[in-house]
Amino acid sequence: MTGLWPALRPQVEIDPSIGDLEGLWDRFEVFEALHHSQRICNPMDEREFAELVALLDPAGRERWLDIACGSGELLIRAVEQGANGAVGLDLSPWMLNSAATEAERRLDRAQWPRWVLTEAAAWPVGPTSDCVTCLGADWIWHGMRGTIANLAARVASGGVVAYGGPRLNFGADPDHVSRAFGQLETVADVETELAANGLRVTARIDPGEAGWLSYLERGRRDAEAWARRYPGARAERWLGEHQDWVDHFERDREVVGWSVWVAESTIA
Numbered sequence: 001m002t003g004l005w006p007a008l009r010p011q012v013e014i015d016p017s018i019g020d021l022e023g024l025w026d027r028f029e030v031f032e033a034l035h036h037s038q039r040i041c042n043p044m045d046e047r048e049f050a051e052l053v054a055l056l057d058p059a060g061r062e063r064w065l066d067i068a069c070g071s072g073e074l075l076i077r078a079v080e081q082g083a084n085g086a087v088g089l090d091l092s093p094w095m096l097n098s099a100a101t102e103a104e105r106r107l108d109r110a111q112w113p114r115w116v117l118t119e120a121a122a123w124p125v126g127p128t129s130d131c132v133t134c135l136g137a138d139w140i141w142h143g144m145r146g147t148i149a150n151l152a153a154r155v156a157s158g159g160v161v162a163y164g165g166p167r168l169n170f171g172a173d174p175d176h177v178s179r180a181f182g183q184l185e186t187v188a189d190v191e192t193e194l195a196a197n198g199l200r201v202t203a204r205i206d207p208g209e210a211g212w213l214s215y216l217e218r219g220r221r222d223a224e225a226w227a228r229r230y231p232g233a234r235a236e237r238w239l240g241e242h243q244d245w246v247d248h249f250e251r252d253r254e255v256v257g258w259s260v261w262v263a264e265s266t267i268a
């Protein structure tokens with residue numbers, strides 16, 4: 001696809017920090033090409049995702065902030081299960097269009113989450129949300145430590161967070177990995193960091209390799225469908241990006257795992 005971008009859905013808010021909307025359509029086309037049919041853009045399967053939603057206990061939550069919300073499935077399910085005041089932040093206009101369209105289809109207008117196009121790192125910090133989630137976007141704050149600090153800074157006393165990110169795979173030798181690949185945090189490292197930020201772990205979900213394989217396969221199907229719909233050099237590049245992703249997975253599959261941690265704020 002080139003140049004002629006879709007229109008942003010009217011219910012998507014554009015944060016004043018956003019200068020170049022055209023540039024964002026362009027920048028995130030690759031992610032859209034590889035994810036456009038997917039409601040869950042991470043290695044969790046449907047059972048694990050449903051378990052996560054239940055662990056976050058949506059009924060009665062009044063202010064749920066999902067950072068890098070993707071196509072909005074987590075917030076839409078949360079609202080379907082009783083949450084109010086949901087806010088989804090993402091920097092991809094494609095993803096927010098998908099989130100807004102799906103919310104329109106499944107929820108009453110009064111229940112629609114706010115969908116905000118923004119650089120998440122620019123979003124105001126303050127302990128105002130009773131649930132703060134960020135799945136699969138730890139690069140925004142340059143890794144696990146920055147991400148956990150930012151979730152902790154946004155959750156209200158007694159609230160809950162969910163952090164989903166990479167970790168050293170079970171069974172991998174940390175010394176060998178740090179020599180061959182560089183630093184990769186262990187489950188213990190993540191849990192130490194959560195505790196240091198006043199967050200007490202209550203649950204962890206560990207998608208297995210089957211989850212990654214299914215996620216990669218969905219990406220391949222999406223990239224191929226995109227290339228059929230918008231044939232040309234860009235679509236070929238996105239197919240190449242997908243192949244790079246598969247190659248990285250093959251190279252790293254012994255050492256890189258991914259988990260979601262659920263933790264409660266213990267700060268009074």
Ligand SMILES: C[S@@+](CC[C@H](N)C(=O)[O-])C[C@H]1O[C@@H](n2cnc3c(N)ncnc32)[C@H](O)[C@@H]1O
Pocket residue numbers: 028031039040041042067068069070071089090091092095118119120121134135136137140
């Ligand atoms: C792997 S997806 C995860 C989406 C969703 N959390 C999920 O698990 O289905 C990563 C998301 O991060 C968004 N993203 C990337 N950089 C961002 C940034 N700087 N600020 C906000 N969102 C960002 C992408 O647009 C994408 O929707």
